[in-house]
Amino acid sequence: MAKRLDSAGLTFRQDYFGDPAGWAALVCLLQDIFGIDIGPLQQLGGPDPASMPFGWFDAGGELAANISAFALPFVINGRVVHAAGLQSGAVRPQWRGRGLYRDLTAKALDWCDQQGFEAVILYTDKPSLYEAYGFRSIPLHRYEGAAPAPSTPAAPARWLLPTASGDLALLQSLLKNRTPVSASLGVTANAAMFLINTQLDADVRISFLEDQQAAVAWKIDDAGRFSLIDVVAAEIPTLAAILGGLEVAPASAEVFFRPDKLCWPSVPRPLESGTRLMLRGLGDIALTSPAMLSPMADF
Incomplete structure (x- = not known):
């Protein structure tokens, strides 16, 4: 049985990239967890306007857990797909084991379904974490x-x-x-x-x-x-x-x-990498030729 959500002491927020404090909290979270600084994005045109972040914040405004969805149309086997991507998935160590990330993933996927996206893709080094949501790995070359x-x-x-x-x-x-x-x-x-x-x-x-x-x-x-x-x-x-x-x-x-x-x-x-590209939707579609997304599209 899946562990129940324990969000005591936290507040759920959605769509907070327009709030400077909310954006700064995400920058801090990704820097602390992955050592990645996305702060310069503000000087490069800002985050994708189609982005929709989902997060749990503590009383001090620190982001305890986050996942963000955004529009990411792509072509596969010559077909243009109205798709979304999931990115910036992270939970601070002290808040892990409380079901926060599972809750945010479900919320993000529900939002993607409501927006009419026919597929969702993401990158991960933990593919088993997403298989329960219907994601499958795409071999990359x-x-x-x-x-x-x-x-x-x-x-x-x-x-x-x-x-x-x-x-x-x-x-x-x-x-x-x-x-x-x-x-x-x-x-x-x-x-x-x-x-x-x-x-x-x-x-x-x-x-x-x-x-x-x-x-x-x-x-x-x-x-x-x-x-x-x-x-x-x-x-x-x-x-x-x-x-x-x-x-x-x-x-x-x-x-x-x-x-x-x-x-x-x-x-x-x-491709020799521990990171996998995973796809949800489009039935059992598979690449008809070996391929990969450019690393400049990594998210």
């Missing part, structure tokens, strides 16, 4: 292969600094009009997640290819291995065009989404 010869660009790419107002406005415009990076699996909108992830991974570089009107998230290690993390554009350029614009000529490349639009022969490899 990156791709690797020999890098193509770079094509000659009309102009070299330039760095984008998301915290600079002009670059932020450009990124926001590109994100608003982006096409899914893959027809197999890709988000159709995820501005807040993309922007905060530029701040959470110091190794990610963001470059703008003006002739392609594309923002590229990428990495290159000391050994010269090139990693393509995401491409934000109305039309996805080829990998050869991307490498040409970036003025890099690596021997090999890895891509963290299915490269069906990159004109690049490659092979899928299972």
Whole structure:
């Protein structure tokens, strides 16, 4: 039998991102539990306006437990799905074992159902925690292969600094009009997640290819291995065009989404990570090709 909810000393709140104290409480919770600072999101356009947080607060205004739902439309096997994501799930140690997180998860899923979302997705390293709610794991694959010869660009790419107002406005415009990076699996909108992830991974570089009107998230290690993390554009350029614009000529490349639009022969490899992508809804739909969501959509 599931343990009954014990919320003594706590107050339930919903939809508190418009309250500076409520937002600050969530920033503090995620910093304390995961060491992740989402505070800079306020300077990057703020949290997704579709976000709906659910939380239990103590008498001093500290957030004891939280989970947030938000609209996350994505494409799977060429089909656009009206979906939601769950994120920022955490409970402070002193409040665990009282059924708070189970209560918030049920409230968030009920809200998603009421909003008419046909699916809900989340990332977790504890998949068994969500299987009871109807979630199932989706196998994830990156791709690797020999890098193509770079094509000659009309102009070299330039760095984008998301915290600079002009670059932020450009990124926001590109994100608003982006096409899914893959027809197999890709988000159709995820501005807040993309922007905060530029701040959470110091190794990610963001470059703008003006002739392609594309923002590229990428990495290159000391050994010269090139990693393509995401491409934000109305039309996805080829990998050869991307490498040409970036003025890099690596021997090999890895891509963290299915490269069906990159004109690049490659092979899928299972993603080596303890974190799982889980899906609730859409019947028994499964990926028809190995794929993954870009890490810039991680939430």
